[in-house]
Amino acid sequence: MIGKLNHVGVATPSIDEAVKLYRDVLGATVIGDKFPLEAQGVWVCFVDLPNSQIELIEPLGEASPLKGFLEKNPKGGQHHVCFEVEDILAAREELRAKGATILGTGEPRIGAHGVPVIFVHPKDMGGVLIELMQTPKEGHG
């Protein structure tokens, strides 16, 4: 089922500061502008690497799901891993049949790449919050 490792989600209290780290200290050269993903309660900014991406995420709004994470990890840290799948609904059904718990309503939402995504509860995933994303079509994401 899982294909490419699309990105690692890294939570940060400040995307601006995190961009300085990835650009000025770690020397990443392709970093997008930050943009709001209101439905998910996060600001998003992608650091492009030759084969994958780091997704920097910062809380947006009072109900941001990142708030609890940042209370436990004030400097930020690794938040989730996103794998691509060919068909998000088929992936969801297969995971449910195998006993995994899909977060929220379970209905895919449009994620930061403009394609549907779901999140799988870490309790069944070895403690890792896993995002599954339908593989973006060529030239789209």
Place this chain on the structure above:
Amino acid sequence: MIGKLNHVGVATPSIDEAVKLYRDVLGATVIGDKFPLEAQGVWVCFVDLPNSQIELIEPLGEASPLKGFLEKNPKGGQHHVCFEVEDILAAREELRAKGATILGTGEPRIGAHGVPVIFVHPKDMGGVLIELMQTPKEGHG
């Protein structure tokens, strides 16, 4: 400085159980055998994805640096992110000059891919434990 996202390190109390998760639930198809990396106090097993890898790591020995992590995260979880760099010593010097803290003696050790690696303290890296690995030569890693 940083190039490819070589792998995401995922700590687990049991590589055997984690392999079942990645193979039977998440449908990964290319998974190596586990092997000991005694100098680093871990068992290692790579899950190959089309563009990157998940590195499953399990404590090896009483002094394993993973023990504290698993006490805090009994089910396991994301432990580190590994980026490739062209020259490990140049990367180390550049990071030190910019105030980052290299773990241990700072001397590169041979990592799971047979090339030198260093680890950078998460306190300066947005809460993320970062491994830097000298890019493996073609056909070597």
